[in-house]
Amino acid sequence: MGRRVTAAEELVFDHEQVRRNGIESYEGTPLDVRTVIAAMPQHVKDEFRLDEVPWSRFGHAYGSADDVPGLLARLRSDAEAADHALGRLRSSLVHQGTVGSAAPLAVPFLLRVAADPTAHHRAQTLGLATAAARRAHWGYGTRTTFLQVA
Template structure:
């Protein structure tokens, strides 16, 4: 991922730094997905989609329909389907064009059956975002799309793919919103991550706030806060959301994981100087148990999936001030692309 050099199988379709040339054509995955007939999507007629027109990480995407067939099965076949989709849609933090074609079908498979629901939602959430590469900075934690063009390893505009997946999530929000009330906490947690990445759509922010008012599982509560913050950052007024987050982290009556999650969200919503009261709130609430809860929050897990996500995020956001929270000599945490 990255760069602006056109190469690979898409080279004949794009000029150097000239991706607008193909906007709206049959090579623009955004236009293709937006134009899929409802009967194709609702009937799971994914074999009618032109998969061969686009490439996954390892070549053509012709096997994706077989993986979707397997995913709708049981047992080992479904596991194989998930592994195959993971290989063909998303690789080393980057989203590939077939992910956008698969997204409307994955939404319907997840909505229609509880089997592998959480795993499907995690896949949708991952493919609807830019490569994060451990970026837990104030500017980067809630950033869904890249400010400039990004291209996959075949030279396709990866930002087009992310936009297309986000569009699918918005168009199909009515299928995803009920999953916020799923009886399985992991599904609710994944639903936060998916809905937060959707393009503009009515009702999502209100539904996330309504769920936060009744949610009693710490990992899910802590995931709802950045989901609400991300919606505000992308679609509304981040200042208003920052004021809301501040009321949460400043309230000693709130559960510790909500205060910590709200403090992180506040830091990601504004570039104001860090107030001493926030450092004090974090010092009072960041314990080993709370860190373990926070490391299950999707945004924090993206910073470090190995169980050090909260620490790494706070060091990136606070610099040496993190020592007041973590009790360590908080030198800047190594960052950047882990695959470099």
């Protein structure tokens, strides 16, 4: 007998469906990153409970976002590990002017790292958060455009 697939595992973002029918078909569902972020308890963000975020439902430039929690955790480590993690996150989440569906999930954690006076590369982490918080980030890095939605 095979392993039983749970309802949570069945939730997979179908890019082909979005190309055919538009993103609206996912609006308000557990596959809508806005719904997931709105439902995310404050303690998950404040306590960096990365394992309580449904990363595998969403993706980035290189596939599933399953690697994002580990990279975010390394941002809070030594300078070299943080620098490497930041580079990987940048290339995955905001790749060549596009923002992956997992990028908004990372924003609350990126902001907490950037606000931590003991963290390394705080300015670059904040820059990544601003890029990840926009649908089209290319060339827009000002305070007035941060989190602005068209």
